[in-house]
Amino acid sequence: MNSSTSPIIFAVQLQLQLQQLLKTSIAFFFFFYFYLIFLYPSIHPSMAVLNRLFNLRSLSSPSSSSFLRGFSALTSETDLRPPPSLSNAGLLLPRDPKDRNVQWVFLGCPGVGKGTYASRLSHLLGVPHIATGDLVREELSTSGPLSLQLAEIVNQGKLVSDEIIISILSKRLESGGAKGESGFILDGFPRTIRQAEILEGVTEIDLVINLKLREDVLVEKCLGRRICSQCGGNFNVANISIKGVNGRPGIYMAPLLPPAHCASKLITRSDDTEAVVKERLRVYNDMCQSVEEFYRSRGKLLEFDLPGGIPESWPKLLHALNLEDHDDKQSAAA
Incomplete structure (x- = not known):
């Protein structure tokens, strides 16, 4: 070695x-x-x-x-017959999170909201939210040779190679284990069959949540993303309102505006241009369908169509996960 x-x-x-x-x-x-x-x-x-x-x-x-x-x-x-994939009608999961393992993965196109919902579930269930996108951005902020290589890949809208992602993620899992972390919610990994096989060799994934959203809405969302250069907070200035046509449901997503002290410090991610966003969506669709099938064939995939913004989608996601009662208890305690 x-x-x-x-x-x-x-x-x-x-x-x-x-x-x-x-x-x-x-x-x-x-x-x-x-x-x-x-x-x-x-x-x-x-x-x-x-x-x-x-x-x-x-x-x-x-x-x-x-x-x-x-x-x-x-x-x-x-x-x-392959095991049936999980559906939005509700999962056969224990209602008390203490009685279940939380080693979950979020899948979905760039900009769909994986980080938002993974972070909320992380807070609700008391397990760390590990976003490979954030890990890559942390690495980009350094001045090492890997940072230069990553910058070129990200700015072109390409997927980061398995070797780089696995190296970065393994460091995070090792440090988390040393801190006594129990369980996790992964966001942005795996993106290839090889990554899925490696992850399965490292740990047992209990559930894979595949968030889905219309492509025209995804593009608008990505172009509206903003980051506070001071606190690192994520916001979105897009005000999306699309009427339903020919039986296709409409969708509304209110902007996620920053507080006053962040408003003048907003910046746009370098990879959030229309050309790069569309290229990222194309690459994702080409490569990640096989990953979805990998988990679907194992009966671990929950397909969840986002009906709108957070107010509309969050309660329905909790219902699909049998967590709505737990969320009520957390809200009452807060």
Whole structure:
């Protein structure tokens, strides 16, 4: 192991290599097995015998067992159906957050509001909100060689490479573990299948919330984003009001205006130009559909269409998560 490589990254890379070797070995076995069946049909054993032969359930690492669960599902026709994805009608989650694990991921296009809702849930549930976008911006504020590389990538509207994101995120998780943090809400990660596989090798993700919003609204939202150069607060000056047409519902989002002491200190992010925003949306749509399917096939994906701004969307999101009662208790205590 290179001395500069994080132990987490090294362990996960090794695990992925072993997993790939396992997949290749199994693929070779089945090729050889079916070839023999083709030549000698009388040797066909039952799948139950194969299951006992491989003793698939004896492997216990998270990513390996996940892969092998999918493999062992081939032993039964009834198991060929993928697990149903979660829906907006409500999740089968315990109502008391103390009785559930909170290791959640927020997915969604740039500007959809992942940071806003992840931050609110972080405060509600008492777990850290880890935004890879913020981690990247923190790195950009330094003067190291990685900062220059990141600046070029971000200003062109491209996605940051897996290696860079994993390195930055692993440092954050390591420091959080040292502080005794329990649980987390990830925002902006994973964005690729490889990142999702690495994350699954590191920890068990309980729920993935996929926020969805119309593209025309997303562009307006991104162009209206502002940051206070002094306190770092995030605001939005866009006043979005789109009427419903041909059965398509309208949508209204009030601006999120800054307090008076921040109003004169607002700045625009360098990547919030129309050309860059549209390029980011295109890149996201091209790359992240496979990540959504990765979690959908595991029955962990909650698809949530934002009906409007925070006043309209927040109560409905809490309802989908079975958290509306908890929010009422928190409000009463405050």
